[in-house]
Amino acid sequence: MDTGPxxxxxxxxxxxxxxxxxLIALGLxxxxxxxxxxxxxxxxxxMLGAVLGWYVLETTGSFxxxxxxxxxxxxxxxxxxxxxxxxxxxxxxILTIIATTGILLILQHSVLAxxxxxxxxxxxxxxxxxxxxxxxxxxxxxxxxAFSLCTIGLLWLFLTRTRWGLWLRAVRQDARMATxxxxxxxxxxxxxxxxxxxxxxxxxxxxxxxxVIQYQMGFDILATTFIVVVIGGFGSLFGAAAVAVLLGxxxxxxxxxxxxxxxxxxxxxxxxxxxxxxxxxxxxxRKVMR
Amino acid sequence: xxxxVVAGWILVVLSLVLLPLVLGRYGRFFGAEVLxxxxxxxxxxxxxxxxxxxxxxxxxxxxxxAYGATSMVLHLARDPWLALLAAVxxxxxxxxxxxxxxxxxxxxxxxxxxxxxxxxxxxxxxxxKELTGGDDGLTFPPLALFGDVASLSAPLVAYYTxxxxxxxxxAGLRRLVASPLGLxxxxxxxxxxRAMLVGYDVQRYKWLAFVIxxxxxxxxxxxxxxxxxxxxxxxxxxxxxxxxxxxxLIGGAGTFLGPLVGAAVVLVFTNAISAYLTYTQIPVGILLILIVLFFPKGLVGMWRAWQERRAAG
Numbered sequence: 001m002d003t004g005p006x007x008x009x010x011x012x013x014x015x016x017x018x019x020x021x022x023l024i025a026l027g028l029x030x031x032x033x034x035x036x037x038x039x040x041x042x043x044x045x046x047m048l049g050a051v052l053g054w055y056v057l058e059t060t061g062s063f064x065x066x067x068x069x070x071x072x073x074x075x076x077x078x079x080x081x082x083x084x085x086x087x088x089x090x091x092x093x094i095l096t097i098i099a100t101t102g103i104l105l106i107l108q109h110s111v112l113a114x115x116x117x118x119x120x121x122x123x124x125x126x127x128x129x130x131x132x133x134x135x136x137x138x139x140x141x142x143x144x145x146a147f148s149l150c151t152i153g154l155l156w157l158f159l160t161r162t163r164w165g166l167w168l169r170a171v172r173q174d175a176r177m178a179t180x181x182x183x184x185x186x187x188x189x190x191x192x193x194x195x196x197x198x199x200x201x202x203x204x205x206x207x208x209x210x211x212v213i214q215y216q217m218g219f220d221i222l223a224t225t226f227i228v229v230v231i232g233g234f235g236s237l238f239g240a241a242a243v244a245v246l247l248g249x250x251x252x253x254x255x256x257x258x259x260x261x262x263x264x265x266x267x268x269x270x271x272x273x274x275x276x277x278x279x280x281x282x283x284x285x286r287k288v289m290r
Numbered sequence: 291x292x293x294x295v296v297a298g299w300i301l302v303v304l305s306l307v308l309l310p311l312v313l314g315r316y317g318r319f320f321g322a323e324v325l326x327x328x329x330x331x332x333x334x335x336x337x338x339x340x341x342x343x344x345x346x347x348x349x350x351x352x353x354x355x356a357y358g359a360t361s362m363v364l365h366l367a368r369d370p371w372l373a374l375l376a377a378v379x380x381x382x383x384x385x386x387x388x389x390x391x392x393x394x395x396x397x398x399x400x401x402x403x404x405x406x407x408x409x410x411x412x413x414x415x416x417x418x419k420e421l422t423g424g425d426d427g428l429t430f431p432p433l434a435l436f437g438d439v440a441s442l443s444a445p446l447v448a449y450y451t452x453x454x455x456x457x458x459x460x461a462g463l464r465r466l467v468a469s470p471l472g473l474x475x476x477x478x479x480x481x482x483x484r485a486m487l488v489g490y491d492v493q494r495y496k497w498l499a500f501v502i503x504x505x506x507x508x509x510x511x512x513x514x515x516x517x518x519x520x521x522x523x524x525x526x527x528x529x530x531x532x533x534x535x536x537x538x539l540i541g542g543a544g545t546f547l548g549p550l551v552g553a554a555v556v557l558v559f560t561n562a563i564s565a566y567l568t569y570t571q572i573p574v575g576i577l578l579i580l581i582v583l584f585f586p587k588g589l590v591g592m593w594r595a596w597q598e599r600r601a602a603g
Binding site: 032038085088089092094095097098099101102103104105106108109110112113219223226227230259261262264265268269271272275276 | 344391394395398399401402403405406407409410413414416417528532535536539568569571572574575576577578579582583586
């Protein structure tokens, strides 16, 4: 293949992968925005989604059942984590980072104990490829992109058009005022963490047929989503989604000219440079004083 | 009171010196291992517990130190002291570079920047196999401390080398923290804005704390290299960055004794249960959460609170 079609292929790939990252990053941004907790275990929830998805697929034989079951299960688990572990320490930000590190260790090594250290693959649930501007592109990946976009759209509708969404936004803006107005903050926190875990696991199941499933797959995604959320601006949910897609395209395009490892290094360095130049993120107006 | 503290210290040091006499060959080797990691944890504590910067990328300094020492041995001089010197210099240079960028940002962004840099180095280490040896790593014939005497492949020599390094660094760090410079470091943790308004160049002091911490982490890496006579690219792994965070928190941050105790407790604990349980990190994770929930000041913090209560009442 010469450079032109390959470049196009990688750009499309970057957009698709960026949308999956966006789902996961939205979960992370939601948890951070509402609770101000840096969820170090977020990558592990993504990994857990993929692994649970694989188990459900093995038992039921249907990828679509896995796509429905695994994220909900991880979401419920996340709510339990919020209730039992995070709530007592929600005012100690450093402690929450450490506690989620503990959760990371437990989740990752529980998966290692049950799932094993090897890798598993899921065959594409929608085989075949479509012709797209002169390249052949896997049908499933296009479906993933569409599905992710729909989910992001639904999340936006949820946040802006429903009562719970309003409460979430209110708590993010001013938790004390929200309490004064009668919003039950503890429920909102639980919902935010549950939703965050759900989105991470959803990303995991969607990514499962594209990547290899193994117990350490969360580490890599964690750094990427962290960077995306910070650069998108901690305040801006959909800024994070936009940055995720940009990052995906940047990495895809770079990988045309060099090895995947170097593409990754280049994208990490570019993102660090942006972070250093605009520590508040690119989608957030600078405040005069904090 | 002071006399009792001194007596207590003499007792602790004496028992650490005498400990190998009751240990077997494996016990001595394991003891050297624990002391090496404890040194690394103390180095991390200067950055996190004292100066208040949560670094998620200290593995880079440890690994650079280990590879710096190995390069010295393989290419320049087969001398353990020069190897340790190389370890410190290489890690300090890396910390100077990363520090330039990292101290410009605070809290979350600092965490992210340190993760990013260590991830870049991890990717490089695993891709440049001809340089790092990849997962198989690089090996060299064991060194001896003084000419041909005291081979470092002997567990007893490794143990006492690591113990000496640990005690020296502990004493040095305690002195540093009590010095005027150390007080500035602590003010960064307590109230950065106030330190700035009082007139300190906050970024420069953060950079300095970061570099000293990185250099000492490199020393630990060098110690690891000369006692194992082997280094692998796995030293760059994320888990090597997470470990000192866990140990420091379990022991108690900002005390240097805490990371020492934390590393020893966790490593001995995992080593003990590894006979019955393959996945030792699961109970460590549970322990970490329990500590955070019930004893946020760590084991040493608990001990000190208990002492104060006893003294008061």
